[in-house]
Amino acid sequence: MAIPFAYNVRNVMQRPVATLTTAIGVALTIAVLLAAFALAEGFRSTLSSTGSDANVLILRDGADSEVTSGLSLEMASILSAHPNVALAASGRPLASFEMVTTINLPRVGQKGASNIKVRGLSMDDIGMRITPKIVEGRTFTPGTDEIIVGDRIAPRFAHCRVGDEIKLQKRPFKVVGRFTTEGSSFESEIWGDARALAPVFHREGGYQIGVLRMKDPSAFEAMKKEWEADPRLGIHAERERVFYESQSAGTTGLIRGLGIFITAIMAIGALFGAANTMFAAVANRGREIATLLVLGFSPIAVMTSFVVESTIVALIGGVFGCLIALPINGITTSTTNFQSFSEVAFQFRVTPQLLVTALVFSAVLGALGGLFPAVRAANQPLARGLRGG
Amino acid sequence: MAWVEVREVHKQYQREKQAITVLDGLSLQIEEGEFVALMGPSGSGKTTLLNLIGGIDSPTSGDISVAGTNIARLSGAELARWRSNTIGYIFQLYNLMPVLTALQNVELPLLLHKMNGAERRKRATFALELVGLGDRLGHYPRQLSGGQEQRVAIARALVSDPKVLLADEPTGDLDRKSGEEVLQLLERLNTEFKKTIVMVTHDPHAAERAHRLVHLDKGVLSA
Ligand SMILES: Nc1ncnc2c1ncn2[C@@H]1O[C@H](COP(=O)(O)OP(=O)(O)O)[C@@H](O)[C@H]1O
Ligand SMILES: [Mg+2]
Numbered sequence: 001m002a003i004p005f006a007y008n009v010r011n012v013m014q015r016p017v018a019t020l021t022t023a024i025g026v027a028l029t030i031a032v033l034l035a036a037f038a039l040a041e042g043f044r045s046t047l048s049s050t051g052s053d054a055n056v057l058i059l060r061d062g063a064d065s066e067v068t069s070g071l072s073l074e075m076a077s078i079l080s081a082h083p084n085v086a087l088a089a090s091g092r093p094l095a096s097f098e099m100v101t102t103i104n105l106p107r108v109g110q111k112g113a114s115n116i117k118v119r120g121l122s123m124d125d126i127g128m129r130i131t132p133k134i135v136e137g138r139t140f141t142p143g144t145d146e147i148i149v150g151d152r153i154a155p156r157f158a159h160c161r162v163g164d165e166i167k168l169q170k171r172p173f174k175v176v177g178r179f180t181t182e183g184s185s186f187e188s189e190i191w192g193d194a195r196a197l198a199p200v201f202h203r204e205g206g207y208q209i210g211v212l213r214m215k216d217p218s219a220f221e222a223m224k225k226e227w228e229a230d231p232r233l234g235i236h237a238e239r240e241r242v243f244y245e246s247q248s249a250g251t252t253g254l255i256r257g258l259g260i261f262i263t264a265i266m267a268i269g270a271l272f273g274a275a276n277t278m279f280a281a282v283a284n285r286g287r288e289i290a291t292l293l294v295l296g297f298s299p300i301a302v303m304t305s306f307v308v309e310s311t312i313v314a315l316i317g318g319v320f321g322c323l324i325a326l327p328i329n330g331i332t333t334s335t336t337n338f339q340s341f342s343e344v345a346f347q348f349r350v351t352p353q354l355l356v357t358a359l360v361f362s363a364v365l366g367a368l369g370g371l372f373p374a375v376r377a378a379n380q381p382l383a384r385g386l387r388g389g
Numbered sequence: 390m391a392w393v394e395v396r397e398v399h400k401q402y403q404r405e406k407q408a409i410t411v412l413d414g415l416s417l418q419i420e421e422g423e424f425v426a427l428m429g430p431s432g433s434g435k436t437t438l439l440n441l442i443g444g445i446d447s448p449t450s451g452d453i454s455v456a457g458t459n460i461a462r463l464s465g466a467e468l469a470r471w472r473s474n475t476i477g478y479i480f481q482l483y484n485l486m487p488v489l490t491a492l493q494n495v496e497l498p499l500l501l502h503k504m505n506g507a508e509r510r511k512r513a514t515f516a517l518e519l520v521g522l523g524d525r526l527g528h529y530p531r532q533l534s535g536g537q538e539q540r541v542a543i544a545r546a547l548v549s550d551p552k553v554l555l556a557d558e559p560t561g562d563l564d565r566k567s568g569e570e571v572l573q574l575l576e577r578l579n580t581e582f583k584k585t586i587v588m589v590t591h592d593p594h595a596a597e598r599a600h601r602l603v604h605l606d607k608g609v610l611s612a
Contacts, residue, residue, distance in 0.1 A: 004500065010488035291484040294445055295545075296473025296501045298466060383437075383446040386480070 003292060003301055008309040011281065012316075018277050023317035025273040026365055029266040030321025030358045035328060036259020037357075038348040040252045043335065046346035047248035050184040051240030054217045055129060056224070058210040061234045065247065065339050066100040067117070072206045075233055079210055084223050086213040088128075094213035096125035099194050099203050102342045103168060105157040114336065114343040116153060117189040118168070120197035128213050129240070130181050132191070137162040137177035140192055147192035148177035152332065152345035166190070169200045185244065188334070188345045211240055247339045254338070267365055270317070274369025278310045282377040289377050290385025299378035306377050310370020311363050318362025322355050390454065391418035392585055393442060393553060398451030400437055400608075411437045412448070413608035424579040424586045426599035433605045435589040436557055442587060443476045443555045444468040456552040473501040477546030479556035483538040485530040485545075491517060492526040495544045502549060516544035520574060536567025543574060547584070554578065556588040560595055572598050 012019050051057065058079060063069035071079075079085070080093040088094055099120035106113045123139060126132075132139070132148070140146035149160045159166045164175045173192065181187050198204045214220060224237040238246075282289065292302055334345035400412040411434040419425050427435050440446040441453055444460045447468075452461045456475060463471060472478075485494045495513040504512075517523055520540040530538050539559060546554055556575065560568035576598050578584045590596050604611045 002500070004489075004493070004497075006493070007486060007489060014488055287482070287484060288486060291480070291486075292497075293469065294443070294472065294478055295498045296469045298469055383440050386440075386445070386484075387436075 003297055003305040005308070008305060008312055011285075011309060012312050015281070018280065019313050019316065022270075022273045022277045022313050023320060025266075025270040026314045026317025026362050027320035027324060029263060029270045029365070030318050030362050031324040032266055033259060033263040033361065034321065034325035034350060034354060034358050035348070036255060036263065037354050038325065038328060038350045039333070040255040040259065041351060041354060042333075042346045042349040043255065043344070044245065044248045044252045045349055046183060046185050046344065047337075048241060048245040049182065050186060050244035051242070052129070053239055053241050055211050055213055055240035056220060056237050057240045057243045058212070058227075059236045059238075059243075061228075061236045063236070066098075066209050067102055067342070069100075069208045070206055071097065071208065071210055071235070075235065076207060076210055078230070078232060079212060079227070079235075082212075082223065082227070084215050084219050086215045094128040095210060096121060096129055096212075097194075097207040097210040098126075099198050099201065100208040101201050101203070103166075103190075105159065105166075108156055108158055110156075114157070114334075116157060117342045118147075118197065118201075119186075119189050119191050120194035120201075120203075121191060122194060126191075129211055130184065130186060132179035132181050132186070134177045134179050137175075139177050139179075141176075142193045143195055144193070145171070145173045145196055146176045147173045147190050147197075148179050149175055150187040150189045150191075151178055151180045152187040152334070153190075153343065154178045156334070156345070160190075168197070171200050183347075185337075185344050185346070188343055247337060250338045251335060255335075267361075270314075270365055271369045274310050274314055274366055275372060277313065278306060278370045278373035279376070281309070282306065282373045285377075286380065286385050289380065290382055293378075293382055294386065303374040303378040306374035307367050307370045310374070311366035314362045314366020314369065315359065317366075318359045321362065322358055325358075326350055390457070392421035392423070392456060393417070393419035393587070394452070394454045395438070395442065396452045396454075398438075398441060398448045398453060400434070400441065400446075401449045411608055412441075414451070415605075415609060417603065417610065419585065419587065421585055422579070422583050423601060424576070424599045425588070425601045425603055426596035427587060427589045427603050427605060428591070428593075428596055429605035431591075434608050435605055438605065439555050439557050439587065439589055442553070443478055444472045445478075473498060473549065475552045477549070477551035477554045479539070479542055479546050479554065479559045481558040481561040483530070483535075483542040485538055485541055487530050490527050490529055491522060491533070491541045491544075494530070494541055495548050498545060498549045513544070513548055516548040517541070519547075520544045521570075534567065535563050536570055539563060539567070539571050540574060543571070543578075547578060547582075552585065554584050554586045556586065558589050558591065560590065560592060568592075568595070 059069040076097045080095045086094045101118050102115040103118055104113050105116050140148055154160045162175055162178055165172045227233055227237050328348045329350040331348050332345055334343055337344045395417040398412050398415045401408045401410050429435050441448055448461055452459055492513055495516050496509050499509045520543050522540055560571050572595055575586055579586050596602055
């Protein structure tokens, strides 16, 4: 039978300073871990919310981002004619062929500039992907030099406010609206009519990407195979959501990797902190521990008890760490997406799973830190322990 | 065979490569229900002998059997189980858990026996009432006097109904009056509850309570 839990809880409370010092070490580690993972999670979820599983996204074979892709007008019509492409009530295929490029814009209130994605499209067609919500101003008038700016970049880059003018390849475009798309990465883009934008960027002869709605999304694999084997096309097809999610993989991995690296260094510190506290506790309670063993508690029970005690301290730290990190939830930040070399803004996302993971991690830290002191406690020679202080 | 049988026991400690002999071929027999006082100068090996009888330490050679079990060759885990069923130990410095209440301290050894919480509480409460502390169940050790602490420790030692009570200078840290109360309690446990008791003491007055006096000097018994 185990040594009662209350014994450990009260011992932890009995030494508030040592408990707090150890807990703070764990708390900081956990906070850093959470921040890094909330960053990665926010980035990933922004990109994965950018697409739908019912849509297929087409890139030129070999292109790994929208910007570097290219599709001809002929390819667009072959793709649109596929029997698995859904049709609108009017009979037109549900497909959006878009021009995608980047421009470099200076940041507001911060040094430097960043690449911003510019998407030329037709409002009628983009509707099958997503309908932007205009939160200020109005949408662009087709065929004119008007653009609308995503909500995530409007306040953060120069010339992006409604009423401003942006020079695209020296030609002025008027910002007439600001839009949101339910948190997807489109909110970090500038949109305008493809017919007005394409000539400016010398892209009249085709598009960068195409997105088509499938009649039967489960037939995707067959459709992909057929298209990718077609010598007239030379394209690569992916489910829209999968594509955008995969666009986040490199950056997400980098953020996570960096987070894990920093967390690991801090965790080693926290681990030694926990071990130190527990070694001191074991040393101070030598006679008490010997008495427990004399009463007949097994070395395993004593060891478990001290591991539990260390875990309690670390969990207190873990909870603190979560409380420290929680306020970053929802804070907007941005980074360059290394796949597309354009700026993507997103929010830190501290998800419940992340909190659970963090708490489990803090418990593991505590258990590991307490292990060696606990082994020492359990294996002390009884007769000597009883004589000691 | 006697209730406690110590036969030709040697105990040596290794100190910096040098073996020091603490018990040198010691034999001792204690009958069931006896109250034995163990006296002797400091360092003569009293605690060592008590620890051997209590299965806290093992002899270098020789045999020890208590209530029919030869414990000289038991493993650590076997000894631990055996102790929880057989021995009640009373220490000079009480050795209560400071963070547990009197009741929780007395319940502690019962956690090693199959028993539900209510039964445990009932027995521990009874043991504390027996030592005259029925009104101190929720007190922590630091809220008790030394004499009261030692009585809680006695309650803890007897709560699992051990076959032998071992007390190592139980009054050594107490004033005369508290010491007297503790001795009366031990005497009562012996006469009323027929507990076999082995008590180490320096105090001749305390030793008078026992049925038998055993003197230990330089690792052997003297008359
Ligand atoms: N664990 C140990 N290691 C080395 N020497 C010990 C140990 N325990 C006791 N001794 C030595 O054994 C001798 C007897 O000790 P002890 O049994 O405590 O005597 P007493 O209780 O009669 O004062 C002492 O000299 C003591 O220093
Ligand atoms: Mg002694």
